[in-house]
Amino acid sequence: MFQPPQYFDIPHLDLLSWTLGNTNYDLDKPLFVNARDPIESVSYNQATSYIRKLIAGFRAKGLQSGDSVCLHSFNSVYYSLIYLSVIGFGGRFVGSNPAYTIAELEHLFRITGVSLVLTEPDLLHNVLVAAKVNAIPESKILGFSSSGQPCSTELDSWRSLLQHGEIDWETFDDEERAKGTIVALMSTSGTTGMPKAAEISHYSQVAQSVMLYDSEAKQYPIRRLLCLPQFHAFNAPLAHLAPLREGHTTYVMRRYHPKQYTQFLAQYQITETTMVNPIIFNLLSMPDTEHASLDSLRFVWCGGVTLDASVQNKLSSILNPEAAVAQVWGMTEVGWITTMHYPEKDTTGAVGRLLPNTEAKLLDPIDGTPITQHSTRGEIYIRSPSVMTAYVSNSSATEETIMNGWLRTGDIGYVSEDGKWYVVDRAKELIKVRGWQVSPTEIEACLSTHPKIRDAAVIGVDFGDEKGEVPRGYVVLESSSESKLTNMERELKSYLSGRLANYKALDGGVKIVKSIPRSAAGKILRKVLKEGWRKGMETKRGHVDH
DSSP states (O other), X not given: OBOOSOOOOOOOBOHHHHHTOOOOSOTTSEEEEXXXXXXXXXXXXXXXXXXXXXXXXXXXXXXXXXXXXXXXXSOOTTHHHHHHHHHHTTOEEEEEOTTOOHHHHHHHHHHHTEEXXXXXXXXXXXXXXXXXHTTOOGGGEEEOOSTTOOOOSSSEEXXXXXXXXXXXXXXXXXXXXXXXXXXXXXXXXXXXXXXXXXXXXXXXXXXXXXXTTTTSOOSSOOEEEEOSOTTSGGGHIIIIIHHHHHOOEEEEOSSOOHHHHHHHHHHTTOOEEEEOHHHHHXXXXXXXXXXXXXXXXXEEEEOSSOOOHHHHHHXXXXXXXXXXXXXXXXXXXXXXXXXXXXXOOOSSOOOBEEOTTOEXXXXXXXXOOEEOSTTOOEEEEEEOTTSOSOBTTOHHHHHHHEETTEEEEEEEXXXXXXXXXXXEEXXXXXXXETTEEEOHHHHHHHHHTSTTEEXXXXXXXXXXXXXXXXXXXXXXXXXXXXXXXXXXXXXXXXXXXXXXXXXXXXXXXXXXXXXXXBOTTSOBOHHHHHHHHHHHHHHHHTOSOO
């Protein structure tokens, strides 16, 4: 077991009292700002009024403590206010991906027991169908949009909730309630099977905020740009809590757009932002003449999937020399686990050091024996105050994941002698090639160093012959005018042969694709690639019914 260097006291406060408990800054200062239209903004004083009015509105709608409310929307300056007001009336917030299909929404509404939905009008169709299946009446579906514009002739606006006066939230300072009261049901990425929903408590979210070190003094003014989805757990500490708790102005993009992203970085002289792999690769591919738009950045959180050291250092090379690129490794079930802390920098591809109050241990992925040697790989287990309470309505999955207070992450990694952690793969995604365990992430990292490759993914496939399971590559080329597939496959196999062992060769073939399927947090959706490969094989073998 590897211990953290220090511990912080975690208050047993309700989340709103913690988030709104610091008033040592200008309370009329814009905190949530629409990056596209900065006139639309929300200050601390405005936020607290909105939250109290929304609490009254939700209660006027008949909602009670323990009820779940889903917000089905892209990013908005009002998103965090809905998040906090749902918690304020005693409810459980459920965020959903705007890209969800009807089936995915049906599943989410069912497992989380949603009572009311707020949705953007353009996303209404799927919501109506999924809501009907889950017996959610149309009177409990509200339109959600910014700037006070009419949402839809079909829906009451979310702003109708603001017409019932103001009600304060219930405060407490009690350990049992802080740990036992759920504030959010956060959907997992669903890399295997249907997504589950993690129960996140008041205590867990307060702990994430405390452990983030966000109140530490820095040598630059903090101005953040948020483009990653606000429904995702990766964003929770920075999107919903930090602006109000610490007084940090956060510019909100409705969704990521490459040109707008760099434009806003320069326009608002952004000093901190979050990135995932697709954003990073877009930045690395832009002309040198556009690097000036990144000059104001001083701290970058990279999450979703671990970066190879070469990619991390390439990103650092196009930023201001004073900027630090920090990898954040975590998962929905446990929040933010590690990060390099300002002003520390890393060039080795580490995902950081354990946050305060966080313990980690490594177990052999085959026999479960403890690993105590540094630089020895094992499956990572975490014990932390930020860990979820359980998976909602899924006791069997909870028992498989949380064991004697330790959360099984499913990630394979190791820790160096100086306390830096490295994550090399997912235990379930390792490819077993003739008895060898092959990391798809390792092959992807090697492919990404090829000058013609913009992005890459690797899966294990089995043709049912004597070879057994073998790696198969999917690559996005820098230019569509590159060599033909046969030449590209030959070139890549030759490139890998000089850098990786023979059993790690792409004997399953190489496919050129326009993009790699990824989750909202940037994780490769290998199940999508495997499903596509299986369907292709069935078609070739004539097994598809017509």
